[in-house]
Ligand SMILES: O=C(O)C1=C[C@@H](OP(=O)(O)O)[C@@H](O)[C@H](O)C1
């Protein structure tokens with residue numbers, strides 16, 4: 001557990017070399033394998049979720065423990081089911097409770113041979129890999145876009161390609177677009193019309209690839225800027241025109257008083273204006289920003305009504321329950337008016353600063369609550385969880401004057 005203290009001098013300023021995007025890194029690694037590329041992937045993420053991907057893709061074992069990495073589990077399931085050999089994929093206790101049936105049913109329908117080792121519908125998985133023929137499938141588009149990205153990436157390698165029809169409301173769309181965009185960079189084209197994505201059989205082209213910095217990681221710096229009037233940070237390696245849906249954080253925080261100015265090597269963010277007095281937002285396309293914005297709005301005393309949060313229950317933890325449990329320790333009472341929503345009407349209770357914030361093996365719980373140190377005394381349990389996506393998070397905070405005990 002750590003106790004986090006704010007910088008003694010404010011406003012806070014600094015230049016932050018953000019981590020590389022794990023979403024882009026993990027796609028680049030799969031696409032690089034599929035294109036048989038020996039070319040460099042530069043600025044590859046150095047986080048747990050990418051390390052486990054790199055380790056597994058060495059294929060020097062038969063059983064791989066994927067830990068808590070959702071993208072790695074889903075992308076590797078599709079990749080290995082299409083590759084000759086017998087493989088076992090397992091993961092953390094939480095991973096064994098994150099659903100994967102939609103992906104397994106789709107792959108098995110395409111001719112894959114994947115069995116559940118413990119509980120039906122969840123990892124661990126036994127995969128008898130073989131070249132898949134491809135064809136037509138239908139699958140739910142409203143549970144996790146990672147199943148869709150996993151299937152899309154192997155699609156052009158299958159003899160008959162893939163025609164995928166998505167059922168229900170499609171969630172996390174920017175991540176699907178990111179996959180298709182990167183596949184295009186690796187030489188493969190796709191057609192997306194309505195609910196159907198079609199990818200004929202094609203060859204991937206090996207290319208050198210540079211990974212952008214992570215816009216989701218940038219969100220914690222936006223929150224710090226919003227909570228410390230007059231503060232300013234340069235966030236290195238971010239691009240305005242990004243395939244990352246979480247680049248929308250710049251727009252979201254405009255409502256919270258933050259200006260974003262793009263330069264050749266990143267973005268300069270500064271707190272310049274007063275925030276809105278009430279905030280309504282639909283996070284369906286940016287689920288990973290929700291925790292940052294929920295915590296930040298409470299701390300700014302801005303009542304909110306947020307929707308599009310239905311997928312938060314099956315991420316690293318049930319993030320809706322975790323936010324409600326932990327915000328109350330700081331004295332904010334959140335409500336869940338209906339499934340997929342979280343709201344705060346300004347209702348407060350006495351905070352209990354003796355209670356540390358629990359992080360539930362969720363990196364984003366630790367990082368979303370860290371900015372709270374600017375307003376409340378705060379202790380955070382298991383701060384090491386940040387290594388899932390942002391290993392240098394605490395040292396970056398220290399570099400701008402936060403202290404940790
Ligand atoms: O494809 C990706 O890189 C991701 C997709 C999203 O998951 P869902 O599609 O399950 O919402 C997101 O939450 C996750 O952190 C990364």
Ligand SMILES: C=C(OP(=O)(O)O)C(=O)O
Nearest residue numbers: 068069070071288315316
């Ligand atoms: C949901 C996340 O990751 P994943 O699903 O890849 O484990 C995340 O990083 O917030």
